[in-house]
Amino acid sequence: MDSDLSPQDKKDLDKFIKFFALKTVQVIVQARLGEKVCTRSLSSPTGSDWFNLAIKDIPEVTHESKKALAGQLPGIERSMCVEISLKTSEGDSMELETWCLEMNEKCDKDIKVSYTVYNRMSLLLKSLLAITRVTPAYKLSRKQGHDYVILYRIYFGEVQLTGLGEAFQTVRVGVVGTPIGTITLSCAYRTNLAFMSTRAPGEDEGAYNGVEDSQEVCTTSFSTSPPSQMGVPGKEGGVPQQVPVQPCHGAQAEHRRVSSCPPADHVPATPSSSGEDAETSSRSVGVKSGSPWGVLETTFTRKVGAFVNKPGTQVTTASLDLPFAAFAPRAYDLEENDPMVQPPESSATSSPLQGSLHSQGSGESGGPAQDDFVMVDFKPAFSKDDLLPMDLGTFYREFQNPPQLTSLTIDVSSQSMAEDLDSLPEKLAVYEKNIDEFDAFVDTLQ
Amino acid sequence: MNCRSEVLEVSVEGRQVDEAMLALLHTILLHRSTGKFHYKKEGTYSIGTVGTQDIDCDYIDFSFVRVSSDELDRVIRKAVGEFKDAMGNGTDGMGQISLEFYQKKKSRWPFSDECIPWEVWSIKVNVVNLANEQERQICREKVGEKLGEKVINIVEVINQHEYLPKMPTQSEVDNVFDTSLKDVQPYLYKITFQITDTLGTSKTTWFCAY
Numbered sequence: 001m002d003s004d005l006s007p008q009d010k011k012d013l014d015k016f017i018k019f020f021a022l023k024t025v026q027v028i029v030q031a032r033l034g035e036k037v038c039t040r041s042l043s044s045p046t047g048s049d050w051f052n053l054a055i056k057d058i059p060e061v062t063h064e065s066k067k068a069l070a071g072q073l074p075g076i077e078r079s080m081c082v083e084i085s086l087k088t089s090e091g092d093s094m095e096l097e098t099w100c101l102e103m104n105e106k107c108d109k110d111i112k113v114s115y116t117v118y119n120r121m122s123l124l125l126k127s128l129l130a131i132t133r134v135t136p137a138y139k140l141s142r143k144q145g146h147d148y149v150i151l152y153r154i155y156f157g158e159v160q161l162t163g164l165g166e167a168f169q170t171v172r173v174g175v176v177g178t179p180i181g182t183i184t185l186s187c188a189y190r191t192n193l194a195f196m197s198t199r200a201p202g203e204d205e206g207a208y209n210g211v212e213d214s215q216e217v218c219t220t221s222f223s224t225s226p227p228s229q230m231g232v233p234g235k236e237g238g239v240p241q242q243v244p245v246q247p248c249h250g251a252q253a254e255h256r257r258v259s260s261c262p263p264a265d266h267v268p269a270t271p272s273s274s275g276e277d278a279e280t281s282s283r284s285v286g287v288k289s290g291s292p293w294g295v296l297e298t299t300f301t302r303k304v305g306a307f308v309n310k311p312g313t314q315v316t317t318a319s320l321d322l323p324f325a326a327f328a329p330r331a332y333d334l335e336e337n338d339p340m341v342q343p344p345e346s347s348a349t350s351s352p353l354q355g356s357l358h359s360q361g362s363g364e365s366g367g368p369a370q371d372d373f374v375m376v377d378f379k380p381a382f383s384k385d386d387l388l389p390m391d392l393g394t395f396y397r398e399f400q401n402p403p404q405l406t407s408l409t410i411d412v413s414s415q416s417m418a419e420d421l422d423s424l425p426e427k428l429a430v431y432e433k434n435i436d437e438f439d440a441f442v443d444t445l446q
Numbered sequence: 447m448n449c450r451s452e453v454l455e456v457s458v459e460g461r462q463v464d465e466a467m468l469a470l471l472h473t474i475l476l477h478r479s480t481g482k483f484h485y486k487k488e489g490t491y492s493i494g495t496v497g498t499q500d501i502d503c504d505y506i507d508f509s510f511v512r513v514s515s516d517e518l519d520r521v522i523r524k525a526v527g528e529f530k531d532a533m534g535n536g537t538d539g540m541g542q543i544s545l546e547f548y549q550k551k552k553s554r555w556p557f558s559d560e561c562i563p564w565e566v567w568s569i570k571v572n573v574v575n576l577a578n579e580q581e582r583q584i585c586r587e588k589v590g591e592k593l594g595e596k597v598i599n600i601v602e603v604i605n606q607h608e609y610l611p612k613m614p615t616q617s618e619v620d621n622v623f624d625t626s627l628k629d630v631q632p633y634l635y636k637i638t639f640q641i642t643d644t645l646g647t648s649k650t651t652w653f654c655a656y
Contacts, residue, residue: 036500041514041629043482043494052481054497054514120607126477127601129498129511134594138509171598174605 005179009113013178016113017073019050020121021080021101024128024185025065025154026055028082028099031132032141032150051122061152068154075103076181081160083153084137085255089146093255095163096137096150097189102159104184108177120176124185127174135171135189151255164190449563452603454596457572458506459585463533465503466593467526467569471545471637472501472512473597474567475522477604478547479513479632483623485616496630507590510597515630525637532641533573543639544568549611550621550634559621561636564609567600 005013030037039054049055065080074080079102087093111117132138141150161168173185431438458466481494497514512519526543533541545567551560576582611633614622623631 036502036509037511038499039497039514041481041495041497043629044484045481045492045494049495052493052495054495123477123604126496126498127605130473130476130597130601133500133509133511134597139507142509172605173601177607 004109005113009179013113013117013180014073016118016121017178017183018069020125020183021069021074022057022062022065023050023053023055023125024099024101025080025082026057026061027125027128028084028132029061029152030056030058031129031138032084032152034141034144034150051118051125053122053125055125064154068156070156072156074101074156074183076105077158078103078156079159081155083155083160083163084141085151085153085163086137086140086144086148087151087255088148093151094193095165095190096140097135097187098159098161098164099187100159100185102184102186103181106177106182107179108182109179111177111179113179117176117178121183124174124176124183128185131171131173131187135187136191136193137189153255161188164188165192167191449566450603450608451566451568452599453568453570454599455570455572456589456592456596457574458589459576459582460573462503462505462585462589463530463571463573464523464526465506465508466589467529467543467571468501468512468522469503469506469508469510469593470567470569470596470600471522471526471543472519473510473600474545474604475518475632475635476511476513477600478565478635479515479518479630480623482625482629482631483619485619489615491616494629494631503590505586506593507587508593510593513630513632515627517627518630518632522637525639529639532639533571539573540571540642541573541639542568542570542642543637545635545637547633547635552621561634564611 039056041054042049045052069080072078079100081101082099083095084097084099085093085095137150140148144150168188168190170186170188173187175185176183454470456466456470476498479496481496483491483493485491498511499514500509501512502509529541529543533539546563547565548561548563551562553559574585576585611622619625622634624634625631
C-alpha cells in the first residue's frame with residue numbers, strides 16, 4: 001500500500017497524522033476545561049498554526065498525548081482514544097464519553113496528500129470543535145467545580161467502551177481518506193447518567209501521579225510549518241525537539257484533571273502555548289505538586305467563614321445585635337469606661353446597647369476567652385472624639401439596636417405556646433359575645 | 447454539477463429565533479471559511495489562521511462555536527435581525543432562511559456575471575408562542591437539544607466531502623471567496639429568507655451580504 005506513495009508524501013502524511021492526532025486531543029481536552037475557548041484569527045500565517053486553525057497547545061496535554069502514542073502513529077488497529085470522566089467530591093467517578101481516532105483499511109490512492117488530506121483534516125478539526133460542544137459532557141464540564149471535576153485519560157490501542165454503560169450513543173464526527181487508510185473520528189457518549197459508586201480502596205492515591213513525578217515539561221515546539229499549497233513543499237522551519245518518550249505508558253495513562261476552577265490555593269489554569277508560560281500552564285492544568293489528593297481535600301472541605309465561632313460556643317443576644325459582639329465580654333469592661341458608649345449625661349437611662357448586654361443575663365456568656373482578639377472601638381467615620389451625648393456613634397448604635405416592642409418583650413413571650421392555645425377559646429368566646437359591636441364597627445367603615 | 451441542498455427544521459419561541467439562526471449559520475460558515483489567502487510568486491499561496499470562539503446562548507441551553515471574526519458576525523447578525531423583523535415579534539409564524547454558497551462565472555459584456563450555487567442550506571423556522579414560564583424553561587432545553595442534533599446533521603453533510611470549488615488562482619479568487627473581510631475568507635455566500643404569512647403566501651427577501 002505504501003509503495004505507491006512518494007517518500008515525500010509518506011513523510012508528509014505521517015507528519016499530518018501525528019499533528020492531527022495531537023490537535024484532536026487538544027480540542028477535546030480544552031472543550032472540557034469548563035471555560036469558553038477563544039482564539040484569534042490571523043490574516044497572515046504564522047507558520048506554526050497547524051491546519052490553519054488557531055488551536056492552542058496546552059503543554060501537559062501534548063506531553064500526555066505523546067506519552068500515550070509512545071512514538072507510534074494512529075493506524076489500523078491502533079486507535080488513539082481520549083476518555084472523559086467525571087469524579088465527584090466523594091470520590092465516585094463515571095465515564096462520560098470516549099473520543100476515538102481510528103483508521104480503517106479503505107484507502108484512497110488518488111488523493112493528494114499535501115493538499116486535499118491536509119484541508120480535510122482541517123475541516124475535520126472544525127467539525128470536532130462544533131461537536132465537542134454538543135455532547136452532554138460539555139454542559140457538565142461547564143458546571144464543574146466543587147462538587148465534581150472532569151478528568152481526561154489518553155490511551156492508545158484498543159477502544160474501550162464498556163465504562164459508558166448500556167445504550168451509549170455514538171456520533172461520527174467525520175472521515176478523511178488517505179492513501180494508507182481512512183481516518184475516522186467519532187465519539188461514544190453515555191446516555192445513562194445515573195450514578196453508581198465506583199470508588200475502590202486506595203484508588204485515589206495513585207490517580208494523580210505522573211505530572212508531578214516528571215520534571216520534564218514538554219519542550220517540543222511544533223516549528224515545522226505546514227507546507228504551502230499548490231504543490232510547493234514548505235520548508236521546515238526548525239527541528240522539533242522531542243521529549244524523551246517513556247515506553248509502555250500508553251495503555252495505562254492515568255486520569256488527568258481537567259479543570260480551570262481553582263481550588264483555594266491554586267493558580268487558575270490558563271491554557272497557553274507561549275514558551276515562557278509552558279511550565280506554569282503545565283503545573284496549573286494538572287494537579288499541583290505536593291499532595292494531589294490533599295489538594296482535592298482542600299478543595300472539597302467546607303470553608304468556615306471569618307469570625308464564625310466553633311460549635312459549642314454560645315452565640316448570645318449581644319453577639320447577634322452588635323457587630324463583633326463575640327468580643328463583648330471583654331468589650332463590656334471597656335465599654336463601661338468608653339465615653340462613646342456611655343456618655344455621662346445619659347447614665348440615667350442606660351443605652352440600648354447596655355440594655356441588650358444586660359438582658360442576656362450574663363455578660364460573660366459571649367463565649368470563651370477572646371484574649372486573642374482586640375476590641376475594635378466602634379467609631380464611625382468623621383465623628384468627633386468628645387463627650388457630647390448622642391454623638392454619631394451613639395446615635396447609630398441606638399437606632400441599630402432599637403428597644404424591643406412591648407408586645408414582644410420577654411415577659412409576654414415567656415408565655416408558652418401551650419398557654420396561648422389554652423387561652424384562645426376564652427378569647428374567642430369573648431369576641432363572639434361582642435360580635436354585634438364588631439359588625440357595627442365594620443358598617444361604619446363602609 | 448448539481449447544487450447540493452440541505453434542509454434543517456427547527457421550532458423555537460420568538461425570542462430564540464436570533465440565537466437559533468446564529469448558531470446554525472455560524473456552524474455552517476465555520477466549515478465554509480478559510481484563512482485569508484496570500485498569493486506568492488510561482489503560483490503558490492499561504493493561508494491565514496482561523497480562530498474560533500465559544501458563544502453561549504441566553505435563551506437556549508446551547509453553546510456553539512463560530513469563527514473569530516467580528517465583521518462576519520456583524521453581517522450574519524444583521525441578516526438574522528432582518529429575518530426576525532420580517533417574521534414579526536412574538537407572533538406565531540413560519541419562515542425560512544437560506545444560506546447559499548455560489549461561484550461567480552464571468553460573462554462577456556453586456557451580460558452580467560452568473561452566480562452558480564453549489565450548496566444551499568435552508569433553515570425552516572416555526573415560531574411558537576408559549577403560555578408560561580414553565581413551558582419556556584422546557585423549551586430552552588428542548589431547543590438546545592434540537593440544535594445539537596442539527597449541528598450533528600450539518601457536520602455529517604459537510605464531511606461527505608462532496609463538491610467544493612477548486613482553489614482559485616489570484617485573478618479568480620473573488621469568484622470563489624468573499625475577500626472583503628480582514629481576517630477570514632468565507633466562500634461566496636448570500637442569505638435570503640422567505641416568510642409565510644397567515645394567509646399562507648410567501649414573500650422572498652434577498653439579503654446580499656457580498
